[in-house]
Amino acid sequence: MNLLTLQKRMAGALMLPLAAGDHIDPAAPVDYIKPNDRLTSLERLEIYSRSYWYRLFDSLYEDFPGLRAVLGQRAFARLAKAYLTDRPSASWTMRNLGSRLEEWLRRNPTFAGDRLDLALDMIRLEWAHTEAFDAAEKKVLGPEDLLELGPGMRIGLQPYVRLIELRYPVDDLRVKVNAASEEHGTASNAVLKRKAGGLVRRIHSMPPEHIFLAVHRLDFTVFYRRLDAEEFHLLAALGKGLPVGKAMEGALEDSPAPVDELRRRVETWFAAWAEMGWLCSQF
Amino acid sequence: MPANRFNGFTEYGIGVGLRIPHYQHILEKKPVVGWFEIISENYMVDGGRPLAMLDRILEQYRVVQHGVSMYFGSAERLNRDHLRRLKALVKRTKTPWLTDHLCWGSVDGRYTHDLLPMPYTFEAAKLTARKVREARSYLEVPIAVENVSSYAEFHESEMTEWEFLNEVVERADCGILLDVNNIYVSSRNHSFDPYDYLNGVPAERVAQIHIAGHSKFRKYILDTHDHPVIDPVWKLYEHAIRRVGQTATLLEWDDRIPSFDEVHAEARKAEKFMAAPTPLHAAQTPVAP
Numbered sequence: 001m002n003l004l005t006l007q008k009r010m011a012g013a014l015m016l017p018l019a020a021g022d023h024i025d026p027a028a029p030v031d032y033i034k035p036n037d038r039l040t041s042l043e044r045l046e047i048y049s050r051s052y053w054y055r056l057f058d059s060l061y062e063d064f065p066g067l068r069a070v071l072g073q074r075a076f077a078r079l080a081k082a083y084l085t086d087r088p089s090a091s092w093t094m095r096n097l098g099s100r101l102e103e104w105l106r107r108n109p110t111f112a113g114d115r116l117d118l119a120l121d122m123i124r125l126e127w128a129h130t131e132a133f134d135a136a137e138k139k140v141l142g143p144e145d146l147l148e149l150g151p152g153m154r155i156g157l158q159p160y161v162r163l164i165e166l167r168y169p170v171d172d173l174r175v176k177v178n179a180a181s182e183e184h185g186t187a188s189n190a191v192l193k194r195k196a197g198g199l200v201r202r203i204h205s206m207p208p209e210h211i212f213l214a215v216h217r218l219d220f221t222v223f224y225r226r227l228d229a230e231e232f233h234l235l236a237a238l239g240k241g242l243p244v245g246k247a248m249e250g251a252l253e254d255s256p257a258p259v260d261e262l263r264r265r266v267e268t269w270f271a272a273w274a275e276m277g278w279l280c281s282q283f
Numbered sequence: 284m285p286a287n288r289f290n291g292f293t294e295y296g297i298g299v300g301l302r303i304p305h306y307q308h309i310l311e312k313k314p315v316v317g318w319f320e321i322i323s324e325n326y327m328v329d330g331g332r333p334l335a336m337l338d339r340i341l342e343q344y345r346v347v348q349h350g351v352s353m354y355f356g357s358a359e360r361l362n363r364d365h366l367r368r369l370k371a372l373v374k375r376t377k378t379p380w381l382t383d384h385l386c387w388g389s390v391d392g393r394y395t396h397d398l399l400p401m402p403y404t405f406e407a408a409k410l411t412a413r414k415v416r417e418a419r420s421y422l423e424v425p426i427a428v429e430n431v432s433s434y435a436e437f438h439e440s441e442m443t444e445w446e447f448l449n450e451v452v453e454r455a456d457c458g459i460l461l462d463v464n465n466i467y468v469s470s471r472n473h474s475f476d477p478y479d480y481l482n483g484v485p486a487e488r489v490a491q492i493h494i495a496g497h498s499k500f501r502k503y504i505l506d507t508h509d510h511p512v513i514d515p516v517w518k519l520y521e522h523a524i525r526r527v528g529q530t531a532t533l534l535e536w537d538d539r540i541p542s543f544d545e546v547h548a549e550a551r552k553a554e555k556f557m558a559a560p561t562p563l564h565a566a567q568t569p570v571a572p
Contacts, residue, residue, distance in 0.1 A: 001439055003407050004358035007390040007399075014395065032402075034436045036474065038502040044435040047503065052395050089394040092352040092365045093324055136329035160330065220332035 006032055014049040017085050024049040056084050059094045063130060064101075065181060066122040066174040070115055070203055079111040095134070098127055118206065121166045125174055125224075128162035128215040132222045135160035138280035146274055151245025155238055156282040162215040163227075163236050169209045171224040173202070218276060230255050230262075231269050241282060289425050289458025289490035291379030295345065295531035297557065299550050302536070305543040306336050309344075314547060318345040320533045321376070323383075324352050327368040334375075341376060347491070347531070348378040349460075352394075355414045355428060356387035356401045370422050380425040380490055382460040385411065385451060400433035403440035403447035412454030419457065427458030427490035432468040432497075432506035444469065445483035458490035461527070463519040464512065464535075468497050468504045477519055486527040494520055494553065495535040509538035511549050521556045529557050 001009075013028035023046065030041035060080045061068065068076045086108075087100045102123045105112060112119035136159045149155075180199060212232035214225045227235070230251050237247035252262055273279050286292040296317035301309075308314070319340060326337050340346060352365060373381065386398040401407050419426045430448055442450070452459055461484060463477075470477035494517075496510030512520075512534070524530065534550035 002358075003402065003404070003410060004390070006402055006437065006439060007358050007387055010399065011390045011393060011395060015393070032437055032439065034438055036436070036472075041435075043502075047434040047505070048395075048397060048399065052397055055396055089396060090392055092362050092389075092394060093327070094396055095328070134328035134331035134333060137331075217331060220335060 001032060010045070010048075013045055014052050015085075015088055016049070017081055018049065018053050022050055022053075053081075053084075056089065056094070056097060057081075059097050060084070060101075063098050064123065064126050065177050066126050066170060067119060069173065069177045069199060070119050070122050071112065072200075075111070075113060079105070082108065082111060095130065098123070098130065102127065115203075117208070118168050118170070118203070121168045121170045122174070124164050125166065125170050125213070125215065128164050129174075129222050132160045132162050132215045132217050135162075135217070137217075137277075140277040141274065141279040141281060143271065143274045146270060146279070149244060149270070151243060151248075153244050154241060154282050155244065156241070156280045157235060157239035158216075158278050158280050160217040161235075161239075161278050163232060163239065164213050164215065165232070166211050166213060167208050168206060169211055171211070171213055171226070173206065175224070176202070214278075216276065216278065228265070230257075230265070234266075234269065235273070235278075238279075287458070287487065287490065289380060289427050289488055290531060291425055293379045293531065294529070295347070295379075296529075297550050297553050298347065298531065298533040299543075299547055300349075300533060300535050300537070301340060301346070302540055304540050305546070308543040310336075310339055312543075313343065314543065316344060316547065318347055318531070320347050320349045320535075323348045323350040323369055323372055323381075326375075327365070327372055337375070346376045346378060347533075348372065348376055348381045349429075349533075350381065350383035351398070352388065352396075353383040353414075353418060354386065354388040355383065355418070356385060356399075356407060356411045357389045358387070358410065359390060359392070361414055361417055362389075366418065366421055373422055373424050378424060380427055380458065381422065382427045382429055382491060384431050385428040385448060386431045398431045400431060400435055400437075401447065402437035403442045403444060405441060405450070408447055408450040408454060411451050412457075415451070415455035415457050419455075425458060425490070426455075427460040427488075428452065428455075429460035429462050429493065430465050430469075431462075432465040432472075432504075434472055434503055434505075436473055443475070443480075443483070445480045449483065449485060452485065452488050457488075459484060459488045460491045460493060461489050461523060461530075462493035462495070463523050464493065464495040464497060464516050465506060467513075467516050467519055468506045471504045478522065481519060481523055481526060484526075489523075489527040489530055492520065492523060492527075492530050492532045493535055494532060494550075507538055508535045512552070517552070517556070520553065524556045532557070 009029055016025040016028050019025050030045050033041040033044050035041045057080050083101060083104050087104055089097055102120060109116045138158060212227045212229055214227055216223055234247055234251035237250050255262060286294050298318040298320055299316055301319040301321045326333050384398045388395050388397055388399050415426055466477045466480050494512050495508045496512055498505045498507040532553045536546045
């Protein structure tokens with residue numbers, strides 16, 4: 001058996017979903033592995049298979065605490081197992097493990113039960129969070145750089161600013177999940193149970209709310225900032241590389257606000273973006 | 284072998300693995316540490332906190348890069364994106380040498396994120412050595428490959444693990460990151476004498492040594508890096524130092540990480556062995572414990 005064949009067989013075997021009791025699938029091919037005086041070939045492969053599944057599951061578990069809260073631990077575990085089976089890691093870094101989760105869940109909606117939209121929104125938020133955490137930072141355009149702002153000027157949006165349009169206020173939920181997780185180390189079991197129950201009830205009764213969100217980074221911490229619809233569209237257009245004039249035209253043309261009011265708001269937005277360092281050169 | 288071409292002719296002494304829970308302590312207390320080993324992949328990102336922290340560490344400490352995803356032994360080609368990012372990091376850290384594992388971990392574009400054992404065949408040695416050469420040529424830094432802990436052996440193997448290691452490093456003309464804990468773990472899992480392994484390694488190619496703790500289960504030992512180093516591993520380390528001379532040594536502690544001071548104190552236990560006499564390239568083999 002050549003090296004490639006052996007590696008294909010072993011990878012295929014250890015990536016088979018674990019069976020009951022976290023045992024390796026007894027049908028996994030193991031004829032290439034030697035047994036020893038303590039372990040069968042299958043038991044030796046099982047060490048690797050468990051390690052593979054635990055490692056990848058832990059990574060998803062850490063990256064998607066909000067999705068866990070939305071689905072519950074058992075449903076999350078079922079989803080993770082199915083996702084990792086269908087979409088094994090295709091990147092050298094586990095950081096990218098969740099990059100295809102939204103696409104996969106859209107094709108496999110039953111794994112979200114009756115909370116598909118909520119789950120999809122949370123996935124988009126949590127993936128944006130991952131991206132914002134370690135995306136590049138370009139040279140910031142400060143207020144002085146914007147003095148000569150004209151309609152033909154093109155400005156860029158920092159790569160660590162991610163814009164997402166959501167149907168549910170999952171930003172609030174994610175912040176609450178985070179806070180609950182931080183309290184976990186100090187609160188008593190009774191308090192934790194009561195708080196967890198409150199969170200579950202909140203998720204069950206969460207009404208839809210159309211929100212526009214910027215997931216961004218400040219001093220190495222990821223924050224969520226809600227935006228006006230026009231502000232969101234303007235930022236998105238600038239991020240796509242449109243000149244300022246065209247970006248404003250497209251973003252503001254349907255706005256019911258009076259022109260003076262819009263002018264005031266645009267000035268406020270640009271000042272805030274410059275202050276937060278969101279604007280950068282396109283190159 | 285205090286300094287050689289495989290570690291950039293450096294004499295780095297005892298180092299500690301840089302881990303996130305210790306960032307604050309290191310930056311505030313500025314402990315005296317010979318060097319830090321970083322997991323390259325943790326810093327192969329475009330920006331944010333990981334690189335900012337690394338830059339602050341680099342202002343005060345020497346850093347050596349240790350990778351976990353090169354997969355020299357995978358039958359497929361080296362990942363160009365990985366290499367490109369690794370090279371950018373090499374430029375940033377100015378690591379005098381760079382290490383990764385003698386293992387495989389990906390096939391058909393699917394990644395296991397594990398350090399899987401090699402079949403010890405001439406075909407595998409040839410391919411692995413070619414990839415080490417390619418990586419070194421692109422990265423322009425000396426490379427040393429690390430022996431991994433393993434829990435499985437293959438029918439296809441044509442030689443022992445240390446013979447395979449020799450075959451690869453001679454063909455690649457690269458260095459060795461000798462992990463004495465991994466030798467111990469594998470020797471128990473595969474019933475060989477760890478001193479045969481140590482004595483079979485070309486001393487002149489050892490660029491660095493790893494020490495670590497592990498976990499013992501009923502039927503096998505698992506390389507968990509979550510305990511202090513046990514005495515039999517220290518004895519192996521002592522023997523390794525006698526064979527290869529004072530060599531940059533790093534303690535790995537990756538899970539259930541205690542305070543920085545505790546990790547550092549454990550690493551510094553290596554000092555008494557580092558003060559050992561002249562290398563014995565043809566050292567006698569002690570009786571295995």
